[in-house]
Amino acid sequence: MKAILAFAPLFARLKGAMLLTLLLSLVTLAAGIGLLGLSGWFLTAAALSTLGSVFNIFAPSAGVRGLSFIRILARYGEKLSGHDMTLRLLSDLRAWLFARLFPLVPLARRFGRGDLVSRLLADVEALDTLFLVALGPISTAVLAGAAMTVVLALLLPGAAVIYAVLFFSAVLLVPVGLVLASRRAGAEVVAAGAALRQAVLDGIDGHQDLVLFGARDAAVASSDTAARRLSAARRRLGRNAALAGAMVQILAGGALVGALLVGFVALEAQQIDGPLLAGLLLAIIASFEASAMLVRSATRLAGAAAAADRLQAIATSAPGIAEPAAALPVPPGGEIRLEAVRFGYDPAHPVIDALSLAIRSGECVAITGPSGAGKSTIAQLLLRLVDPDAGVVRLNGADLRDVAGAELRRRIALMTQDAPVFLDTVRANLRIGRDGADDAALWQVLEAVQLADFVKALPGQLDAIVGEAGRTLSAGQARRICLARTLLSEADVIVFDEPTGGLDFEAESAFLVELPALTRGRTAIVITHAVVPASFDRVLELRAGRIAERAHVPA
Structure with a gap:
């Protein structure tokens, strides 16, 4: 029961609604008790009375009717107030x-x-x-x-x-x-x-x-x-x-x-x-x-x-990632370095071991390799969803463990293969990337990902509702909405983790060919199983937790 008491502050915020509900519930119960008690007295008194002409039946009858109405109205008010309070508590x-x-x-x-x-x-x-x-x-x-x-x-x-x-x-x-x-x-x-x-x-x-x-x-x-x-x-x-x-x-x-x-x-x-x-x-x-x-x-x-x-x-669970006691500023730019990094979800069996990697600011780099090689683990390390068991991950020379979480999320963005399209307007879906973006910025990014004509044809355009999980969109359109949202962010580094998942070969190829131009001026790291086009600066292959640069053969 102590755990319930821990939620007292949430309940206290609704004390007015709770007191009203309690009062109406009490009135309902009291009216029910009074109704049955008065009815019992009335019927018994009427049955025992031999002076029917002088027995006043009107006052008890009015009392019975009055208590009935009070009970009905109080019960309705109790339900209305109680359910309103419950919904507000649910939100809290x-x-x-x-x-x-x-x-x-x-x-x-x-x-x-x-x-x-x-x-x-x-x-x-x-x-x-x-x-x-x-x-x-x-x-x-x-x-x-x-x-x-x-x-x-x-x-x-x-x-x-x-x-x-x-x-x-x-x-x-x-x-x-x-x-x-x-x-x-x-x-x-x-x-x-x-x-x-x-x-x-x-x-x-x-x-x-x-x-x-x-x-x-x-x-x-x-x-x-x-x-x-x-x-x-x-x-x-x-x-x-x-x-x-x-x-x-x-x-x-x-x-x-x-x-x-x-x-x-x-x-x-x-x-x-x-x-x-x-x-x-x-x-x-x-x-x-x-x-x-x-x-x-x-x-x-x-x-x-x-x-x-x-x-x-x-x-009472400790956060998976601890904020630094004294956060350090990060210099501008998007240089990424992994220095002798080792990490395993089970520390005894590392997914990557002694991994070193350097990506220059503004490069567009693809990381390929078989499933289970640790590609997505690199994405989690870069976003600091996990910390390395050994070694250091750096952004412009700063150890990510010394960077405030809010600053890191401002500087590094992520688009995954299951990035969702929400049941909301096109505008609301895009503004997840940058909350204050105006319509001009939204149209510009839609133009960049070749969705502007499609959105202009929708009823309401930017205010058009897209179905839950993007069901009113094709797979390629849903991917491009997510890409536009990611590009709209002001991050210096964008990590794409299997961004073409679920697309056919043609849509996948078109998506990847355009990425280097769309991310120009920012560091782009694309984790993919797909064939990498020649427009990428480098292709790195990850095998058994080790990385090697391979010859970049145009698709």
């Missing part, structure tokens, strides 16, 4: 989470995809509804129970203590016991859900290989194991909730029987009349409606506690 939680995920890039080395999806979706959802389905109902039930205890103390004193003991056992002790009993099962549900997502994602992504290599049955078995684990954890939660629900009903019955016995004594002593006793008994039943909801709330609270622990594990 996601912003909080993303702010803590970015320094941990690359995430694949820390979290599996299924685990990451769980943290981004299920864990955040468990917290954003925490007040609506757990904290709010608990608070409302406690306040309603306190008010009902006061009413009984005034009208039926002997029943007040019995009611208070049993009601607060139902709204406090049972939920607390349920949370404690379900904590391990709640954590298991979260972990098993992440494992199942990972198994399903792996099965979908690798389906073709799994079929071709006869590993489909093993993948299905892995998914089944994760599903059974999740099902078993959910059954444990369900059993706990069922036992807690039964306990609440027993306590509610005990409170009703206790009040009834005390009421009979008070009725015989003429300390209370029959209609009032009937109204109080029905009000007691209505008040326990709040306690019945708390079983579900406690179950959600157990899941939220596990989710909060996992999200806090992100918040």
Whole structure:
């Protein structure tokens, strides 16, 4: 539960909306209790009255109608306010989470995809509804129970203590016991859900290989194991909730029987009349409606506690790359040097070893080689997504470990094979490269990548919406949007990591032929499997973690 308290500042920012939701929830519950109690008194009094002509039915009838309307309106207001608050909290939680995920890039080395999806979706959802389905109902039930205890103390004193003991056992002790009993099962549900997502994602992504290599049955078995684990954890939660629900009903019955016995004594002593006793008994039943909801709330609270622990594990993780204590300035220019660099995702098995490389400012250089040779690792080192295990990576003589992250990202840009086109306007997609770019700069870069005519033909031109992941564009057009975005940046060095992935041979060749001219005046490093055209200054070949310059044969 301590992890949930760590999110108190986010909840505190919405305290006004939470108090309004709590007040409306309390009004709804109070109106329900009053409605049932008044109805019980009214019907009993009407049945017992022998003076029908003098019994005033209008005031109680108006009261019943009034409480009904109040309950309906308060319930509507509670839903409106509660869901608005939840959506605002969801936004704050996601912003909080993303702010803590970015320094941990690359995430694949820390979290599996299924685990990451769980943290981004299920864990955040468990917290954003925490007040609506757990904290709010608990608070409302406690306040309603306190008010009902006061009413009984005034009208039926002997029943007040019995009611208070049993009601607060139902709204406090049972939920607390349920949370404690379900904590391990709640954590298991979260972990098993992440494992199942990972198994399903792996099965979908690798389906073709799994079929071709006869590993489909093993993948299905892995998914089944994760599903059974999740099902078993959910059954444990369900059993706990069922036992807690039964306990609440027993306590509610005990409170009703206790009040009834005390009421009979008070009725015989003429300390209370029959209609009032009937109204109080029905009000007691209505008040326990709040306690019945708390079983579900406690179950959600157990899941939220596990989710909060996992999200806090992100918040307390050390950044993958540490910012320098005292950042040093970087001289202008785009000279790149790798000096005796060694790096391995497993340090015992280096991907590159004793690698030295020098690229002059303004050169356009291609780095080729077989898969697994370490080409993309060079890109990660240049962007300082990873640090070398040994050796130094320099930009204009400055060790990248001494350069502030913001300065490095301003000086070196990256375009990868899976650079995304976002579901947004052409303008918004381009301005990711330079936020303040005006329309003239946007048209200029579109002209450079030969997309200006295409964009001019779109409805809205720069304001035209491109589909999610660029689905309204051809593969070549999507690549050129990403290229334009990268060129729009003011970086001195641009790294292209397999920028022609997914293109056919003709589009690939056209793309690479144009790159040296498009990046003229800046250092361009192109990591590729493709045939390198003669327009490049040099071609370097990486094999077994070592690099060599090879004769540049025109394509």
